[in-house]
Amino acid sequence: MQASPFSPDCCSVSHKRPRPACPRPSPSTGVRSRAKTPPMNPSDLYESLRETVLAALAQIIPDLPAEIAARVEITPTKDTAHGDMATNAAMVSAKAARQPPGKIAATLAQRLTGGPAIATAEAAGPGFVNLRLHPGTFRALLPTILAAGESYGDSTAGAGTKINVEYVSANPTGPMHIGHCRGAVVGDALANLLHKAGYTVTKEYYINDAGAQVAALAWAAYWRYLQAIGSPMTEDAFAAAVPGGLQYKGEYLIAVGEALQAEFGPALATPDKTIAPAGLWLDTVKDRTIAAMMAEIRQDLRLLGVQQDIYSSERSLVASGAADTVIAGLEADGLIYEGVLEPPKGKTPDDWEPRPQTLFRSTQFGDDVDRPLRKSDGSNTYFANDIAYHADKIARGYDVLIDVLGADHGGYVPRMKAAVKAVSGGRVAFEAVLCQIVHIVKGGQPVRMSKRAGTYVTLRDLLDEVGKDAVRFAMLTRNADAQMEFDLDKVLATTRENPVFYVQYAHARCRSVLRAAADMFPDRPSTDLALASVATDSLDGDAELAVIRRLAQWPRIVQAAALAREPHRIAFFLYDLAADFHMLWNRGKDDTTLRFLQPDQPHQTLARLALVAATAIVIRSGLTVMGVTPVEEMR
RNA sequence: GCGCCCUUAGCUCAGCAGGAUAGAGCAACAGCCUUCUAAGCUGUGGGCCGGUGGUUCGAGUCCACCAGGGCGCGCCA
Incomplete structure (x- = not known):
């Protein structure tokens, strides 16, 4: 589900999970039971x-x-x-x-x-x-940070809670485009964040490989196959023979067609190289095409720094009978009936006619209307299979299921929430994080994405142009809830107004100072651990204390961001920390005694190095949550 | 028509589960710097937090209604 490849633009939006009024009693360790047993950190x-x-x-x-x-x-x-x-x-x-x-x-x-x-x-x-x-x-916090390293800021808030974060889940019908990438980045960073906050996290991708879209994809790949074996058919003739017409005309299927030709020769076509009965080839072509597309998608994700733990297939869920089993279970609970829905008020579709359907009583769990589970051809609706999929996740023992979805799926959330409640008997919480659309801008002009116009901007193109780190950071500089403008020029700027650069630069400066210190004081180890035991009393400047005060906030930022499911807060915190650090650095411009390295003042220098090293740790730690590489130097 | 989301400085956005005088960057204005700590620095101006009511000791934050924008509304995912 989620961002269908047809979403006109990019990503999507956010959510507003009804947060449990009182952070939920929490299974084992109270997430918030600080009243009783404070999870003292x-x-x-x-x-x-x-x-x-x-x-x-x-x-x-x-x-x-x-x-x-x-x-x-x-x-x-x-x-x-x-x-x-x-x-x-x-x-x-x-x-x-x-x-x-x-x-x-x-x-x-x-x-x-x-x-x-x-x-x-x-x-x-x-x-x-x-x-x-x-x-x-x-x-006194500096030694603590230096000794803890990147585990500083880890929280126990999520202890005992198993969370599954499902994100991307793009249809395997083509390479990833920019419309998918916000969800990918937000989901990945959210999962990292929850992990840091102490939850046991699984990152998951749901392969929507069972519906009509995938059949259409297989036909399109079959067309490329026929071309590869030298079929005399014209595209128009082929398209006329395809149920639903020829979709997915992108060139990315040519390689799939050639691979099919290499593997099967002409065996999948008629002797005169035209369309053979679908029963002879459809499943095979589907298999090969989905596999090829998923390989493509996983490669795209890898380049974006995303690597999920589990890839679940809708198709195998259906094939295994799991979907039928789950529906039968709901039926046994009296939650399924045959009925006729009212047309939506105010906007009656042209072809509306009352029709009895197999319906799930989602209204019993807070949804507006009951939802159909079977199409008129007898196969399951997307929703029906998705119930089975979520039931599968529930059976795997998660306490919380989070779906990162495009904003265009906002209307889908109440029914899924109802389904999870029904299937889990209320034990498992379902949350959705909706991502709003991203408008790509370049040179002040909007970059439109249109398959018809041929301006299909792939994720790969975007990564080639601005790089993984800039893409990821930029996607997290805005609440997922809100629409966002992604300016291709700005994310490449080397100025303060580009947070990606600004934060990276702060880290690079920290590392640069530490490298220079190693040269200046070769006999004094400047590892984090060694610095944990230096005297820091000389750190009493306003700018120095401002940095430490900021570092002190890191744990509460992590915890609050995790609780709110808002990874973008990490980006803003890092920007503020970088600003504090750059200010401290700039003090040394006018007054050289304020520079970090003072060759004749080893003790003062070591104290300052402790501060610098602690700052680097926290920046690195935050960037790691965001999936952005902390660089050692700017090039 | 109904439901959900959004609306904060000229622009792009924060505002941490209701807390003190609403913040940052850019742009504007005024100074400074010309550096090997390159990818500037410091300061100033700028706000009816879309509007109107309400709850509260206290509202940008919660509630109701209104306006504008986005998304969705049976067998697409």
Whole structure:
């Protein structure tokens, strides 16, 4: 399903999964059961401060309900005049405590001031408590990051939850085009993100190789086969004989036709080299063509940096009888009946006529209307097979199924959600991430994709032109939910306005400094691990602390992005971190004593190297989630 | 006609599960730099968060209605 190869443009859109109001009780470890057993992550500074605040709050309000405590947040302040972090603890607990928030805030501030981590705490505004941390509290994070490496920021939020992310799932009817690539990138990055957040993740591709489209593809390949063996038929004559006409006229099938000729000789045609009865060749040609197309698609995906764990075939699902079994199961549950649907209001199709159909009672699970499972020729609808496919995933033990779909499939979501609920008995959650259309722009002009006009922009073309990293990063600089403009010129720009470049450049600069340091101080190991034990007290500049403050946010960004299923947040975080780092770097332009490497100041230099190395780790870690290569130097 | 999504600075977009004075880049304006830390730096101006009501101590964020844009609406996937 998803982005059919006929979608006019590119990708698609987003979603809005009804997020479980209260993050769902969660099977084993509560995703959010922090009220009881907080999944303390010692390297998450915000989380540990939260524990401190909750402890202090519990002394002021001993009988504070757990659901109130769960709403207590520690957030970075927007304005450093307010300190480093703020908590809403007093405001959210005011009602339960029957005290004005200002009073609670004042008491809380008093208790928090002067702790091991907190320098000052003061009540402010409508009941915030602003926290100012000892600079040493932030600096202490550097050894933690350096020792943890790229595992810094890993979360335990998803522990015990198995998630299947299905994405791309393009019809195997041709090479991938730019319309597929947003879903591919978003799905892949989302899966990486969920993995980092502690979920057990499977990346999956559903091969839609059972429908009429694939039959049409086989006919088209057969035409190329006839050409390969020197058939006298004209294209028009052939097209007239094909049910539904000759589709898929792209040249990419020529090689398939030639391969068929090489394997079978003239055996698939009549002796006079015209169309043989379909029964003699259709399945064979279908097999070979689908295999060829999938090889093509997998190659395209590999070039995009996407490698899925499982490829499931709709065709084999049907052939194995699994689809029939699942439908029979629903029937046994009384969820299937023969009935006649009402025509849609306001827009009655021309050829509408009431007709009894085999229907699934999706309305029992929140859908608008019941949905047909069989076509008039007796075969399954796409939906019917998709139910079976999702039932298969459910049987494989996942707790959450996420489908990354094109926006044009938004209407499909409620019925699939209903089906998953029905099949799993409500145990498994179904979520959809919808990707909006991407408009490709080049030189200020829209690049239209039209098969008829022959301007069929393939993913391969796009990758050749701008490269995998730029494509992936750019696709993640916008919420999947919203339409996006992809400017081919801008993603190649080497300026700050190109986030791909800007972030890559920050990482390259970090690495460059570390390489230079190795030359400058050959006797002082500058590995991450060695730097974890250097004294960092000299890091007290505003720009230096700004970078560390940013690094401290990484774990909460990962967790929030994973929970919201929004991988684009990683891209924005990296951009901000890169900006902080570049600013620090630029300080050294005017004032050379602020440069990282000071040949006569080894201790100060090592402290700065610790900061640089930690920054590189977090950038690398974020880029890895996005599937973008962290480069060592800019070329 | 119905349903879902979107609407934030001139432009492209953020806004982290309702929190303080709504942010960034580009463009504009004003300075600085001409560097081997190349692919600039610093600062300024710029907003009725589509509109109107509502819920709340507090709304860009939640609810209702309206307007504009996108997608979908039986045997296509």
